[in-house]
Structure formats: structure tokens, C-alpha cells
Amino acid sequence: MIVVSIAGTLGSIMLPQAKKAANTARASAVANDLRLLASTMSAIAQQAGRYPKDTGRRKMPPAAAGHAKGDVWINPTPIGGYYNWESGRNIRGMKIKAGIAINSQKRQKVTRDRALLLAVDRLIDDGNLNGGNFRLGTGNEPVYIIEY
Numbered sequence: 001m002i003v004v005s006i007a008g009t010l011g012s013i014m015l016p017q018a019k020k021a022a023n024t025a026r027a028s029a030v031a032n033d034l035r036l037l038a039s040t041m042s043a044i045a046q047q048a049g050r051y052p053k054d055t056g057r058r059k060m061p062p063a064a065a066g067h068a069k070g071d072v073w074i075n076p077t078p079i080g081g082y083y084n085w086e087s088g089r090n091i092r093g094m095k096i097k098a099g100i101a102i103n104s105q106k107r108q109k110v111t112r113d114r115a116l117l118l119a120v121d122r123l124i125d126d127g128n129l130n131g132g133n134f135r136l137g138t139g140n141e142p143v144y145i146i147e148y
Helices: 002-048 114-124
Strands: 082-086 089-091 094-096 098-103 134-136 142-147
Touching: 002 082, 002 098, 002 114, 002 142, 089 098, 094 142, 114 134, 114 142
Parallel strands: none
Antiparallel strands: 082 098, 089 094, 098 142, 134 142
16 A cells, blocks of 8 residues: 555656656757758758748648658647648738748647647747747647748
8 A cells, every 4th residue: 555655656746747858858859840941941942042832731842852851741740730831821910931830630730738839939939929930820820930
């Protein structure tokens, strides 16, 4: 009985720490993906004189072939959903030249965990989901704006 009680107490202490560590790892992975994709797309724009055209969900922009691993566009992100290249789109009433959205699909939903989204924001932007380059866009799904 005492052993079970001690194990339960230790579990209740360690579980929140394990969740926090997992969220930190997921936030770091997304922030790194977004930095890499933004850098790649900016380099393409510099070479071509413009950003690649907008693509649908789970599709790598054709101009990015050979510059970025295609699987990052077709596999779910560490926070759910899929990366989606946005170019010349309106994001909550604001037209952007270039950005990377993270969009839900039928069975692969983007997390609604605000703490996790703020952790990504703090790593890549200003820690404010309502402004800056990493923010909540249409449908309260995250978008990383490369250029306004």
C-alpha cells in the first residue's frame, strides 16, 4: 500500500513535467521547421524575383523542389495539421506577400492548446498570438508571416 502511494505521488509530480518537456520539444520542432521553410522560400524569392505562387494544403510549391524536403509539406506538423504555403492571401483581413500557415484537415487537426502555440511564438516571434509574424490566422489556426 505504501509503495503504491509513493508511486502515485511521484507520478503526479512527474506527469506535468513530462508534458511540459514534450510541449517544449514540439514547439522547438515547429519553430525550426518554420525558420527553415521561411529561409528557403525567401532564397527562392531572391533568385526568382518573386515568391512562388500559392499552393493548396499538403503541396510543396513547385519552385521549392530541390530546395526543401518535400515530406515536410505532406506530413503532419508536430502540433497537428499541415504546413501550407500562402502567397498573396488575406489573413484575417490583412494581405500578406508570403507566409506559412498550419492548417487542419479532416483527421489531422491543429492543436488548440494556447500554451503550446505561445511556446512556438516565444521561440520564433514576440510571444503575442494576436500580432507579430507568428499569429493566429483564419479559423484561429497559426500562420507565420514572412513578408507583409
